[in-house]
Amino acid sequence: MVLVRGLLGDVLRRKRLRQGRTLREVSADARVSLGYLSEVERGQKEASSELLAAICMALEVPLSTVFAEVSEDLAREEALVLAHPAIEPEVVASAA
Numbered sequence: 421m422v423l424v425r426g427l428l429g430d431v432l433r434r435k436r437l438r439q440g441r442t443l444r445e446v447s448a449d450a451r452v453s454l455g456y457l458s459e460v461e462r463g464q465k466e467a468s469s470e471l472l473a474a475i476c477m478a479l480e481v482p483l484s485t486v487f488a489e490v491s492e493d494l495a496r497e498e499a500l501v502l503a504h505p506a507i508e509p510e511v512v513a514s515a516a
Contacts, residue, residue, distance in 0.1 A: 422497045426463030433461040449478035
């Protein structure tokens with residue numbers, strides 16, 4: 421099963437790393453605790469819409485752009501799972 425929170429965390433982490441920013445910098449700008457932002461990026465916590473908006477503002481990235489990337493990643497994951505139905509999604513995703 422593909423978890424959207426994991427894909428969302430991956431997109432947020434990619435955006436942050438492409439900017440060369442640390443978790444500490446983004447968490448301070450978003451006014452979110454460092455630990456909570458870390459858990460969101462690792463897909464361990466479901467972020468509220470308010471929290472996502474704050475993170476996106478701190479990253480200077482439109483929320484719609486983040487959701488578009490999550491949607492693309494989700495479509496790719498679903499295609500892999502459909503192509504290999506007997507294999508667990510996590511195994512397929514790590515092989516891609």
